[in-house]
Amino acid sequence: MNSQHAQHSPEILVFDSSDALASAAAQRLAAAIVSAQSDRGVARIALTGGSTGIAALRALRTVGDPIDWGRVEIFWGDDRFLPAGHEDRNDAQADEALLSHVPVDAARVFRMPCDEGEFAGDATAGARAYEETLRSLTPDGKIPELDVHLLGMGPDGHINSLFPGKATLSERERAVVAEFDSPKPPPQRITLTFPVVNAARHVWFLVAGADKAPAVAKAVGRASPADYPAAGAQGRDGTTWFLDKNAAELLR
Numbered sequence: 739m740n741s742q743h744a745q746h747s748p749e750i751l752v753f754d755s756s757d758a759l760a761s762a763a764a765q766r767l768a769a770a771i772v773s774a775q776s777d778r779g780v781a782r783i784a785l786t787g788g789s790t791g792i793a794a795l796r797a798l799r800t801v802g803d804p805i806d807w808g809r810v811e812i813f814w815g816d817d818r819f820l821p822a823g824h825e826d827r828n829d830a831q832a833d834e835a836l837l838s839h840v841p842v843d844a845a846r847v848f849r850m851p852c853d854e855g856e857f858a859g860d861a862t863a864g865a866r867a868y869e870e871t872l873r874s875l876t877p878d879g880k881i882p883e884l885d886v887h888l889l890g891m892g893p894d895g896h897i898n899s900l901f902p903g904k905a906t907l908s909e910r911e912r913a914v915v916a917e918f919d920s921p922k923p924p925p926q927r928i929t930l931t932f933p934v935v936n937a938a939r940h941v942w943f944l945v946a947g948a949d950k951a952p953a954v955a956k957a958v959g960r961a962s963p964a965d966y967p968a969a970g971a972q973g974r975d976g977t978t979w980f981l982d983k984n985a986a987e988l989l990r
């Protein structure tokens with residue numbers, strides 16, 4: 739079986755509230771990290787921005803007791819190309835929610851480049867540098883396989899900074915690319931591409947709110963990823979949708 743093309747039915751979990759969703763995702767993430775560390779020594783996790791993903795990180799602070807944080811590698815699915823520490827950066831929000839509260843190894847927190855210093859004004863160079871960083875982590879220069887890739891989803895079905903109708907959706911060679919014209923501000927971003935997302939062992943969508951219900955139904959129903967990018971994301975070993983009941987309301 740070619741695992742790149744394996745199709746699993748997604749697991750769909752529906753919670754009464756976004757808080758319950760965040761708490762359940764955090765508990766499961768703690769277990770997934772422990773399991774990956776037991777199997778491979780290190781757990782590799784890609785974080786997402788967005789209020790639901792950040793709430794899950796905040797919840798992980800309190801359920802993360804069994805985690806050996808020194809053996810967790812943190813990546814981002816995307817980030818806004820802004821100066822370091824900017825409050826709209828996904829990494830700054832993750833710092834505030836989780837990373838500044840747990841004993842992560844700073845050398846194992848792989849932030850996407852910021853719009854400053856050597857990368858100022860050049861998101862393309864930032865994307866290339868992030869890809870080089872990723873490739874430097876494996877002996878053969880391949881992109882490391884993520885254990886869990888967390889994904890928020892916008893009402894338009896976007897994931898990471900992969901937006902409907904954009905050229906980034908058809909990228910098959912590069913692991914990391916820049917987006918210069920995001921429909922959601924800020925316009926410049928850096929994002930992992932589908933080949934990296936779909937090489938992850940597990941892809942978890944964290945989605946809350948009635949405004950997401952149409953896109954959830956389209957993505958779960960396998961609409962075209964060109965129209966609903968979330969429809970194109972699957973984990974090799976499984977895909978899970980963590981939904982609140984509002985986001986799930988058009989599924990049945």
Ligand SMILES: O=C(O)[C@H](O)[C@@H](O)[C@H](O)[C@H](O)COP(=O)(O)O
Nearest residue numbers: 787788789790791890891892922
């Ligand atoms: O880069 C961005 O503009 C956001 O991070 C965005 O991609 C977010 O993840 C989704 O829109 C879901 O956001 P919510 O969880 O807040 O609905």
